[in-house]
Amino acid sequence: MGVLDGKVAIVTGAGQGLGRVEALELARHGASVVVNDLGTRADGTGADEGPAQSVVQEIEAAGGKAVTAFGDVADWDAAASIVRKAVDTFGDLNIMVNNAGFSRDGMIVKMTEDQFDSVIRVHVKGHFQMIKHTMDFWRTKSKESGGEPLYGRLISTASDAFLMGNLGQPNYAAAKAAITHLTLSAAREVQRFGATANVILPRARTRMTDSGPWAAIFEKPEEGFDTFSPEHIGPLVSWLASPHAHNVSGNLIQVWGKHVRVYAPPQPALDHENDEPWTLENLNGVLGPFFEGKQPIEDSYTLPMA
Numbered sequence: 001m002g003v004l005d006g007k008v009a010i011v012t013g014a015g016q017g018l019g020r021v022e023a024l025e026l027a028r029h030g031a032s033v034v035v036n037d038l039g040t041r042a043d044g045t046g047a048d049e050g051p052a053q054s055v056v057q058e059i060e061a062a063g064g065k066a067v068t069a070f071g072d073v074a075d076w077d078a079a080a081s082i083v084r085k086a087v088d089t090f091g092d093l094n095i096m097v098n099n100a101g102f103s104r105d106g107m108i109v110k111m112t113e114d115q116f117d118s119v120i121r122v123h124v125k126g127h128f129q130m131i132k133h134t135m136d137f138w139r140t141k142s143k144e145s146g147g148e149p150l151y152g153r154l155i156s157t158a159s160d161a162f163l164m165g166n167l168g169q170p171n172y173a174a175a176k177a178a179i180t181h182l183t184l185s186a187a188r189e190v191q192r193f194g195a196t197a198n199v200i201l202p203r204a205r206t207r208m209t210d211s212g213p214w215a216a217i218f219e220k221p222e223e224g225f226d227t228f229s230p231e232h233i234g235p236l237v238s239w240l241a242s243p244h245a246h247n248v249s250g251n252l253i254q255v256w257g258k259h260v261r262v263y264a265p266p267q268p269a270l271d272h273e274n275d276e277p278w279t280l281e282n283l284n285g286v287l288g289p290f291f292e293g294k295q296p297i298e299d300s301y302t303l304p305m306a
Helices: 015-030 050-061 078-092 113-144 170-193 211-217 234-241 280-293
Strands: 008-012 032-036 066-069 095-098 153-157 198-200 252-256 257-263
Touching: 008 015, 008 078, 008 198, 015 032, 015 050, 015 095, 015 234, 032 050, 032 078, 050 066, 066 078, 078 113, 095 113, 095 234, 113 153, 113 170, 153 170, 153 234, 170 198, 198 234, 234 252
Parallel strands: 008 032, 008 095, 032 066, 095 153, 153 198, 198 252
Antiparallel strands: 252 257
16 A cells, blocks of 8 residues: 555656656555656757656556646646646546756846746746646535545745855746745645645756756766765655645755755844834944845855755
8 A cells, every 4th residue: 555545646847857756756655647748858948758658657567557748837728738637537636746847047147038938937837827727626626525625735846046046047046936935825825725835945966957057066976875866856745745744834845865954934134123214324333233244145056065
């Protein structure tokens, strides 16, 4: 018996990389999986149905149940059709894992409108639409059951790029910030259904990290433990999707290698109420000492590993 027996999951961008690992992991624990992937390149161009079909074959070869869905998550009707595919094929939808995305890196001064818009579209609009159509299904199901709590899990994929403001990835960092707060809002909204919503911040070797300034960090070692193998991310997704995490919602959780990190909500570093209305001079009297000796943001590609 698997911990996810009888549950139905959608994993977007599941033809390769993290999505493939997540789809296989959910299926291994008993979930029926809709494998969504357009088979695009790392920059979002091209299309190939082969990767998604290959993952379905892997799941079926291991005794699991899976089906492909080739829709574009950032297209309104296509996103709705992916949700329908899950319900029509397996009779339900319990787990929505948003993973689809690509990167088109560049410095702000050189970034084109298309570079910015395309990355925001696939990440932010794609996450929104899959969440929206999933929640529509849950709302209907909840009404039909008379408000009985249902089994629902929203899992979004962000990145600590939005925490660091990655140099050369302003579009990607902005998209991941939007995904995070979209999901935190969803977490509040799905409470009434008895469902949860959480954000994962994976650090892993994918097509988006195997080139550019980050490539050396994520390179596979010739021997020893592979810290950034995407396989390390699967257990976090299956745990969040499982009954074990029934009371876990509105969180940012990060995994890489053998490390797990839960981020606390932002907290004020300074909280001061003045006796008089603010002027430049008296504001400087408060903020000046606070920032004295602090360094501006570092121009660095170093990952904060601890």
